[in-house]
Amino acid sequence: MSEITSIPGVGAATAEKLTSAGYHDLLSIAVASIGSLVEATGVSESVSRKMIQYARDNLNMGFESGMAVMKKRELVTKISTGCEGFNNLLEGGFETGAICECFGEFGSGKTQVGHVLATQLLKSDPEARVVYIDTENTFRPERIIQLATAAGLDHEEALNKIMVAKAFNSDHQMLLAEKVDELITRDGQNIKLVVVDSLTAHFRAEYIGRGTLAERQQKLNRHMSTLGKLSSTHNLCVFVTNQVMSKPDQFFGDPTTAIGGHVVAHASTFRIYLRKGKKGTRVAKLIDAPNLPDGECCFMVTEGGLLDV
Ligand code: GTP
Numbered sequence: 001m002s003e004i005t006s007i008p009g010v011g012a013a014t015a016e017k018l019t020s021a022g023y024h025d026l027l028s029i030a031v032a033s034i035g036s037l038v039e040a041t042g043v044s045e046s047v048s049r050k051m052i053q054y055a056r057d058n059l060n061m062g063f064e065s066g067m068a069v070m071k072k073r074e075l076v077t078k079i080s081t082g083c084e085g086f087n088n089l090l091e092g093g094f095e096t097g098a099i100c101e102c103f104g105e106f107g108s109g110k111t112q113v114g115h116v117l118a119t120q121l122l123k124s125d126p127e128a129r130v131v132y133i134d135t136e137n138t139f140r141p142e143r144i145i146q147l148a149t150a151a152g153l154d155h156e157e158a159l160n161k162i163m164v165a166k167a168f169n170s171d172h173q174m175l176l177a178e179k180v181d182e183l184i185t186r187d188g189q190n191i192k193l194v195v196v197d198s199l200t201a202h203f204r205a206e207y208i209g210r211g212t213l214a215e216r217q218q219k220l221n222r223h224m225s226t227l228g229k230l231s232s233t234h235n236l237c238v239f240v241t242n243q244v245m246s247k248p249d250q251f252f253g254d255p256t257t258a259i260g261g262h263v264v265a266h267a268s269t270f271r272i273y274l275r276k277g278k279k280g281t282r283v284a285k286l287i288d289a290p291n292l293p294d295g296e297c298c299f300m301v302t303e304g305g306l307l308d309v
């Protein structure tokens with residue numbers, strides 16, 4: 001809100017209209033068309049043109065030196081999985097400043113990893129806080145108590161540091177993700193991990209059939225961009241889970257593919273494929289990572305956390 005009210009001529013009422021039409025910041029206005037702003041706010045064309053010009057003039061276009069990028073990289077921390085093999089696969093754990101995705105079939109352990117990361121983060125950084133966006137009603141405080149206790153934490157304290165929100169549908173989920181920024185900038189919460197479990201379930205359930213695919217992908221894209229921005233602006237880890245579907249036309253190799261297509265694939269910085277292995281084990285395969293070699297590791301979900309096999 002504060003950013004767009006800095007535009008000359010934009011008062012509270014116009015700002016309200018802009019925000020409800022999805023123009024939250026200078027960037028969204030800088031890249032908007034004159035007509036769309038007129039439509040959203042009812043201002044004249046010339047005012048609309050001036051708003052766009054102001055946004056463009058005052059927008060930090062985001063170029064930075066390689067050295068500045070390097071400095072930012074030095075601030076990146078890793079959230080441990082509590083399991084050596086899994087940590088090694090990721091050279092230490094799940095990175096902040098990135099979207100990390102685990103996809104796999106039901107029961108492959110995605111939700112478990114989310115719970116484990118939350119408690120492991122609190123173990124390594126008592127000042128950190130976690131946001132858990134729960135779309136499938138699978139967040140379990142009892143599980144946090146088990147994991148926190150095994151990690152030597154006070155479980156009540158741990159639970160108090162995790163903020164849980166249930167998302168009732170995809171729009172609600174998107175709104176919750178947008179609100180995280182406020183928790184940090186307005187309320188001063190030191191959030192270092194945002195879990196979205198599951199990223200795609202609502203979208204998948206609400207947009208059925210080929211005809212709705214484009215719209216679904218468009219919304220998902222907006223959601224991913226919100227999450228991506230959160231992760232990089234606040235140097236926090238966004239951990240998302242994703243289901244798989246079977247590819248009926250695939251005869252060789254693994255016939256499963258992640259939901260969300262290219263939109264999710266490109267937005268996730270790290271992608272991990274989880275599957276069930278032999279004798280109740282789980283296999284994590286690193287599919288996509290900017291600076292790490294592909295690889296696999298094997299672990300077990302136990303009461304106290306993830307265990308090397
Ligand atoms: P969907 O959300 O259905 O797609 O599955 P998911 O990938 O999120 O699976 P989830 O993380 O819920 O994994 C469930 C599995 O974790 C169970 O089948 C158990 O094998 C294991 N698990 C969960 N809790 C415990 C526990 O307290 N002890 C042990 N030993 N295993 C557990």
Ligand code: MG
Nearest residue numbers: 110111138197
């Ligand atoms: Mg789950």
